[in-house]
Amino acid sequence: MSSLPSETLRAALEAWPGGVDIVPASALDRHAFASARAVAIALDAPLDRAFLLKLYPAAVVEAAERSAADGFLVLPAHDPYADLASLGAISRIAERLRAPGGCPWDREQTHASLRPHLLEEAYEALDALDRGDLATLKDELGDLLFQIAIHAQLASEAGAFDLADVSRAIGEKLVRRHPHVFAGTSLDGTDLLVQWEQIKRQEKQEKQTTVAPASILDGVPLSLLALFAAERLQERAARVKLVPPRVQLPLDVDDEEFLGELLFDLVAEARDRGFDADTALREANARFTAHVGRVEARAREAGRELESYGDADMRALWEATRDEVQAA
Helix, strand or coil, X not given: CCCCCCHHHHHHHHHCCCCXXXXXXXXXXXXXXXXXXXXXXXXXXXXXHHHHHHHXXXXXXXXXXXXXXXXXXEECCCCCCCCCCCHHHHHXXXXXXXXXXXXXXXXXXXXXXXXXXXHHHHHHHHHHHHHCCHHHHHHHHHHHXXXXXXXXXXHHHCCCCCHHHHHHXXXXXXHHCCHHHHCCCCCCCCCHHHHHHHHHHHHXXXXXXCCCCCCCCCCCCCCCCHHHHHHHHXXXXXXXXXXXXXXXXXXXXXXXXHHHHHHHHHHHHHHHCCCCXXXXXXXXXXXXXXXXXXXHHHHHHCCCCHHHCCHHHHHHHHHHHHHHHHHC
């Protein structure tokens, strides 16, 4: 390469008298240059186009490629945060915070160290939602979004995925799970929740890497609060009409306030008897999960899907598998 600037570089310097960063294509990485300055990429190796598209709009990259000459591709100064109303900008902010010279606190974080912040931001969003405070909810959802962005950035640094992959995955999932909206299929005679569970089961079977069969309860995190987990487990089971018999309450509970007082009193009763209510409920959740697993196993032995059972047959199946445990 000549020690004198090429015509391409001369033109770039005239256009950006504040300076042009020169970066070899062979050394291109996210810390090689700041897109806020004009950049001339020396084409000494194949260009990593996908990398540039993470930093610049596609139209900017395509225009630079068309005008590349003298062994240089020149990219104009670009404010990566100009469009803050985009996932791409949030991703670039998280990347910058984690980069050398970024924020010391963000740079030392790990998935594990960020875990309590993810939980805290989720609860703060829920608090704003419960209060009906939409202005605060907007801010709290933003905080929660940043937690997602920085976890995605950590994963990107590990070569696993980035925020664009996260967005693409949820987009594909939502389209796939709503064929009645996006694929033109009809819901006539089809239970929406049953369809949802069937699609989820098919997805899990396609992804299955172990011999363990998919369960309708898959995806309910073990770390959920016990009461929330109990609600989710029962909700999942109810989607396939699996509603186990319950202890009959002495009074009709048709008031939310009274139900809250009843739950509160149950906790007090547990304390008086020396029990931990949260632990007791977690153990009940575990027993329920195991029982559902036995019901699913019996249905598989019969070559049937759970949603094919009527109410009476489902009750009989539930009782039969409960009797198996008691007999053992």
